[in-house]
Amino acid sequence: MKSAPTLRQEQTADRIARQITARLSEGEALLPYEITERLRASREQAVSIRRREASVLRVQTSTAASAQGNTLTLGNPDEGNGWWRTLVSAIPVFALIAGLVIYNSDTEQSMLSEVTEVDTALLTDDLPPAAYSDPGFIQYLKTSAATPTEH
Amino acid sequence: MATEQELSAFLKDVEKRAFKRSVFHVRDEEAALDIVQDSMLKLAQHYGDKPVNELPMLFQRILSNSTLDWFRRQKTQKAVFTHFSDLESSVDGDSDFDWLETYATNGDASAASNAESLTERKQTLQSIEKEIQELPARQREAFLMRYWEEMDVAETAAAMGCSEGSVKTHCFRAIQTLSKALKAKGIEL
Numbered sequence: 001m002k003s004a005p006t007l008r009q010e011q012t013a014d015r016i017a018r019q020i021t022a023r024l025s026e027g028e029a030l031l032p033y034e035i036t037e038r039l040r041a042s043r044e045q046a047v048s049i050r051r052r053e054a055s056v057l058r059v060q061t062s063t064a065a066s067a068q069g070n071t072l073t074l075g076n077p078d079e080g081n082g083w084w085r086t087l088v089s090a091i092p093v094f095a096l097i098a099g100l101v102i103y104n105s106d107t108e109q110s111m112l113s114e115v116t117e118v119d120t121a122l123l124t125d126d127l128p129p130a131a132y133s134d135p136g137f138i139q140y141l142k143t144s145a146a147t148p149t150e151h
Numbered sequence: 152m153a154t155e156q157e158l159s160a161f162l163k164d165v166e167k168r169a170f171k172r173s174v175f176h177v178r179d180e181e182a183a184l185d186i187v188q189d190s191m192l193k194l195a196q197h198y199g200d201k202p203v204n205e206l207p208m209l210f211q212r213i214l215s216n217s218t219l220d221w222f223r224r225q226k227t228q229k230a231v232f233t234h235f236s237d238l239e240s241s242v243d244g245d246s247d248f249d250w251l252e253t254y255a256t257n258g259d260a261s262a263a264s265n266a267e268s269l270t271e272r273k274q275t276l277q278s279i280e281k282e283i284q285e286l287p288a289r290q291r292e293a294f295l296m297r298y299w300e301e302m303d304v305a306e307t308a309a310a311m312g313c314s315e316g317s318v319k320t321h322c323f324r325a326i327q328t329l330s331k332a333l334k335a336k337g338i339e340l
Contacts, residue, residue, distance in 0.1 A: 005323055013326040017298040020279055020329060024299055027276040028167040035180070039166040042188035046195035047159045053199055054155070 153203040161206050162191055165300070169214055172295050175284045176218050186221055190214045211296055211310040275338055282332045286325050289313075293321035294329075 005013070122129050131137050153161070166187060173183035190213045198209045283291060289311070296307045297318065308315045 046191035
C-alpha cells in the first residue's frame with residue numbers, strides 16, 4: 001500500500017529537485033552558438049509579428065474612432081432617411097418660390113386697382129370723357145388752375 | 152497588455168529552457184527548434200495582447216500543445232500514450248523515500264561546484280539530461296514546469312490540464328527516479 005510522503009520527505013525531494021534544475025540551468029549557457037542564434041531569430045520573428053498585429057490594431061481603432069466622429073458631427077449620408085433630408089433641404093427653396101409668386105400676384109392686383117379707380121372716376125364724373133380731348137376745355141382748366149378762386 | 156520589449160524579454164528568458172524541454176520530449180534538436188519557433192509565433196500572434204504576467208502559463212500550454220502536434224504529425228501518438236501509461240506503474244513508496252534520504256546532500260553546492268572541472272560538469276549535465284529524458288512524459292513535464300520553470304503547483308496543474316494532486320505525484324515520482332538513477336551513477340549534485 002502506498003503512503004503519502006511526509007512533510008520532511010517532500011522538503012527533501014524539493015531540495016533535490018532544485019539542485020537538479022540548477023545544474024540544468026547551468027547547461028543553458030553551454031548551448032551551441034547555432035542553436036542560440038536560431039532561437040534568437042525565432043524570437044525576433046515573433047516580436048515582429050507582435051509589432052505588425054499591434055499596428056493593425058491601431059489602424060482599426062483609428063478608423064473606428066473616425067467613423068464614430070462622422071456620425072456624431074456631420075452624420076453619415078449613406079445611412080437611411082436620405083429622402084427625408086432632401087425634402088427638408090428643399091423647404092427654403094419652396095418658401096422663396098412661394099414668396100415670389102405672392103409678391104407678383106399682389107403687385108398685379110395693386111396695379112389693376114389703380115387703373116380701375118381711374119376708370120371709375122372718369123366714368124362717374126359729370127364731364128363726359130370726350131371733354132378731355134377738347135382743346136378749349138383743356139385751356140379752360142389751365143386758366144382756372146392759374147387763377148385762384150376768390151371766396 | 153505586454154509591450155514588444157516585454158514580449159521579447161520574456162521569450163529571451165524562456166527560449167533556451169523551452170528548447171531543452173522540447174529536446175527531452177522529441178529527442179531531435181531540429182524538431183525542437185521548430186516546436187519552439189512555432190510556439191513563439193503562436194504566442195505573439197494570438198496572445199500578444201495579453202498582460203505580461205499571463206505569458207508564462209500561456210507559453211507553457213502552447214509549447215505542450217505544439218509538442219503534441221509534432222507527435223501527431225509524426226504519427227507517433229502511440230508512443231506518447233505508452234509514456235503516459237508509465238504513470239500507472241506502481242512505486243514502492245517507503246523504499247523510495249529512503250533513496251531520497253540517502254541522496255539528499257546538505258553540503259555547500261557551490262563549494263562542490265568549484266572543485267569540479269568543466270569537463271566533469273558537462274558530463275554530469277549530460278547524465279542528468281539523459282535521466283530526465285528517460286522519465287515518463289507526464290512526470291518529466293510536471294517536474295520541469297514545477298522546478299525549472301519555477302511555476303507553482305496550481306499553475307503547473309492548469310498548464311498540464313490536470314489536478315494539483317496529480318502534479319505533486321508526478322513531481323515526487325520524477326524526483327525519486329532521478330535521485331535513484333543519479334545515485335547509482337555516483338553523481339553528487
